[in-house]
Amino acid sequence: MLPFDFDYYKPTSLKEAVDLYQYLDQHGKQPMFFSGGTELITLGRIDLAYTEAVIDIKGISECNVMQISADHLLLGSTLSLTKIEEANLFPLLTKTASEVADHTARGKITLGGNICAQIFYREAVLPFLLADSQVLIVGPDGKKMVPIHELFLEKLQLKKGEFLIQLATETRFISAPFYSFKRRQQWETGYPLITVAALKIGQEVRVAISGLCPFPFRSKELEASLNKRDLPVSSRIDEGLSKLPKPILDDVEGSANYRLFVLRNLLSDMLTALDRI
Amino acid sequence: MKSHTITLSINGENRSVMVRSADTLLYVLRGKLGLTGAKPGCLNGDCGACTVNVEGWPMKSCLMLAVEADGKKVITIEGLENTPIQKAFVENFAFQCGYCTPGFIMNCHSLILKHPDADDHRIKEWLESNICRCTGYAEIESALKSVLRKK
Structure with a gap:
């Protein structure tokens, strides 16, 4: 149980999520995008994380995508690591993700959550760095597709109000x-x-x-x-x-x-x- | 909204309950619904004593907000009755103090449903999510394997 209260929102579109963040930020709520949420729940418990407004992005369909489209594999940020492992579309990612935390926890931990984590291991990003993947993000300025090497410098360099939607990886790398x-x-x-x-x-x-x-x-x-x-x-x-x-x-x-x-x-x-x- | 009325399908029964956004599923199960089978251990997602089953998958109920479970199917240890894994735990002496048992059984139950043909690698991978401080691991493994082998 967390020792502080917060509002909980579950938007169903990218625009709704971005607008909510702006609105809540203007009202001083220190909003936080939330995917698997394990970091807020565990770090919040010991006063290492705080927010007054949680925006759960798991209800946004673009964040739940898992498909091979033309010559790219698209993986949504809110897919749990277990879902990615069970589908096994990118064996290097399956193997690397399968070492994060433990099996049950990986049913809650998500791809985006691990990559954007405060805890610095962020191991799920390694396969995407190797595969020169593209990162799809959204924020107040709209959607942007950026090479991962431009955006991931030690951590994903997201500006206030931006969040990760998907990672796109050329299929020649996944095999x-x-x-x-x-x-x-x-x-x-x-x-x-x-x-x-x-x-x-x-x-x-x-x-x-x-x-x-x-x-x-x-x-x-x-x-x-x-x-x-x-x-x-x-x-x-x-x-x-x-x-x-x-x-x-x-x-x-x-x-x-x-x-x-x-x-x-x-x-x-x-x-x-x-x-x- | 800092509080919400949510509906959980728990052990086949729809239950409406008022929760704070910040309440974990574990807290709501135990404190508001009287289902004390899921045990509070580390409260940090490490020990697995609070494991329940959400939409067929094992879930550490201390790592899930109750609001996230709104509309979802949740099975707790109270929802299992005479399942093969419960019987196997008794026959294999797969518990000592019993505190970790509900979590282990819920994890094993999910594994049996999801991967009835699980190999040793998968069994180990799944069971690593739970800790038994009495170190009854060998008996727990035997109990699980006795059910999987019968399948």
Whole structure:
């Protein structure tokens, strides 16, 4: 139970949701878009999240889309991770999403909610970074389709009153060979030490990582080093590790040095798996 | 609106209830509808003691606002009667203190309905959502598998 009260709205159109946000914001309600809502419910309970007006976007049909249309896979932001896993239209996403929280919780956690989360792992974004997906958002200025690399910089850079509707991914990426592994310090559920997701396009490997830095990322510099196929695997990894973004996390899940040790092994496993293909 | 009158289809019966927007489904089930089978544990979506079944799927009722369940079909442990999984829990000694039992049974019940042919990987994946502090996991797994095998 949450220790504060809020108004709850469930609009059925994009325009209604955007207008509601504007109206509630003007009235000082600190409105919040709500999809699975697990973050508001868990963080609100301990005073780390607050709102006076919740706008639940699960009733908007565009946010519930799951279909292959021409040469793109469209996934709505309010689809639960379980729904996406059961349909298994994008196997890399299925594997990466299936490591988030636990099975029952994934019936509530949504794609958009995970990508836009305050908790910084946001692992569901990794496959979309690898597949150069497009992001469809809406806000006071209307709908916009934007390449994910322009909008996802550490987190989805949404302006006040904007929210995520869908992600569009070219079908040639959803069937490409992949690798996805979440290494935890212990147990089989919970936050990662490091999650590595990789996609092989032609002879090139693409890599995106969560849990290493306080944000998920895909690094072209790291990829360039890992793709120097004339060098031995260990040299490719050494060079790649010198080009990582900063800071490296150093927390209760694992020290910075331990994380780098784990990353080295994960990259080696990933290259071994994908080099064979 | 800070409060709402919602209708839940609970265990086959339509119940109207006045809720705050901020009330979780768990709180409403226990505090307003007298259905105390779903247990409050961590209240944070980690332990699974409050698991019920919403539209056929397992749901941690502490992670759902009651308003989100408006018009939905909810089954709680009180709605199960002589199901194979309940019988299997007894036959396999699949509980000790019993606090986690309703949550485990509701999760197992959903798995049996959704994936009657579940393999070991899927069984493990689903059961990882619940915690048993008496560590009766082996017996719980046996109970679930005894029902799945009969199917």
